[in-house]
Amino acid sequence: MASLSRSDFLTAAGAAAVAAALPLSARAAGLDKLGLDYAYYNPPSLVLKSKGWLEEALSKRGTSVEWVLSLGSNKANQYLQAGAVQFGSTAGSAALLARANGSPIKTVFLYSRPEWTALVVGKDSPLKSVKDLKDKKVAATRGTDPWFFLLRSLQANGLQPTDVQLVDLQHPDGRTALERGQVDGWAGLDPHMAATQLDASSRLLYRNVAFNTWGALNVREDFLAQHPDIAAIVLQQYERARKYAAAHVDETAALLSDASKVERRVADLQLRERTTYPGNGTPGSDYHDAIAGVVPLIRSDKLAKPDADLDGAVASLIDTRPATTALRG
Numbered sequence: 001m002a003s004l005s006r007s008d009f010l011t012a013a014g015a016a017a018v019a020a021a022l023p024l025s026a027r028a029a030g031l032d033k034l035g036l037d038y039a040y041y042n043p044p045s046l047v048l049k050s051k052g053w054l055e056e057a058l059s060k061r062g063t064s065v066e067w068v069l070s071l072g073s074n075k076a077n078q079y080l081q082a083g084a085v086q087f088g089s090t091a092g093s094a095a096l097l098a099r100a101n102g103s104p105i106k107t108v109f110l111y112s113r114p115e116w117t118a119l120v121v122g123k124d125s126p127l128k129s130v131k132d133l134k135d136k137k138v139a140a141t142r143g144t145d146p147w148f149f150l151l152r153s154l155q156a157n158g159l160q161p162t163d164v165q166l167v168d169l170q171h172p173d174g175r176t177a178l179e180r181g182q183v184d185g186w187a188g189l190d191p192h193m194a195a196t197q198l199d200a201s202s203r204l205l206y207r208n209v210a211f212n213t214w215g216a217l218n219v220r221e222d223f224l225a226q227h228p229d230i231a232a233i234v235l236q237q238y239e240r241a242r243k244y245a246a247a248h249v250d251e252t253a254a255l256l257s258d259a260s261k262v263e264r265r266v267a268d269l270q271l272r273e274r275t276t277y278p279g280n281g282t283p284g285s286d287y288h289d290a291i292a293g294v295v296p297l298i299r300s301d302k303l304a305k306p307d308a309d310l311d312g313a314v315a316s317l318i319d320t321r322p323a324t325t326a327l328r329g
């Protein structure tokens with residue numbers, strides 16, 4: 001997930017305000033096109049896009065489907081804020097930050113529980129533990145799950161952010177900097193993390209799946225209110241794709257490899273060792289606890305607006321009703 005900043009949301013605010021200002025009757029009078037994102041960090045989205053199940057389910061309603069590639073959570077959140085898509089996939093932490101900064105979104109589905117981030121060092125690094133990162137350069141993408149993972153990992157090991165030299169780099173650039181020896185560590189993100197393990201023999205210094213904040217499917221609130229029937233169809237087909245991805249790992253890895261242009265062995269590592277699909281996609285207490293855990297970090301890092309109600313954002317972000325209704329039985 002690429003970096004997420006306050007300006008990301010302000011850039012798209014104008015378009016979102018225009019959409020919100022339209023009369024309800026004008027906005028709710030049918031739906032010609034449904035916009036969704038797909039992302040390499042969201043394997044079920046690749047399955048759903050490839051199979052055409054959603055297009056088939058919506059064809060009787062005269063609704064077409066437009067897929068938009070999100071290269072990171074920040075992009076998905078920008079698309080949602082601007083109304084370019086109605087459903088967008090992010091890390092849970094990024095969804096929380098967007099909500100706190102005023103984006104009108106709800107998390108209504110969990111597409112996976114990935115361990116998509118860890119702390120990575122080069123193959124010849126002498127570092128053996130998180131504590132060894134003191135006074136070292138560590139790359140991460142500000143405001144993303146890897147960024148929060150890094151801060152939580154430091155905290156859990158008795159270090160503060162000021163104890164390391166934080167280098168704000170986009171995910172691919174962080175990998176490159178690590179492999180070139182320009183930084184001592186990197187808060188990685190799959191598939192880049194898997195690729196550097198296999199291609200450059202980089203190693204994972206620290207892992208903790210509990211510090212990964214799930215894969216969240218978010219929907220615009222206005223769309224959810226105006227088109228609950230279509231939202232239900234999306235969640236039904238998403239659950240179908242989620243189950244398929246879990247049961248057909250080889251095919252899903254091939255889709256990921258083809259779409260992202262990573263080697264098949266990279267996709268296999270990402271999906272076989274670090275991606276699971278628990279439950280039925282309905283966000284529950286584990287998701288709540290995961291995103292609540294980053295609230296102190298958002299505050300201390302001043303990532304949210306000064307007047308943002310972060311605790312309120314945790315409570316208002318999650319909506320279990322759409323998935324509970326759509327996936328009933």
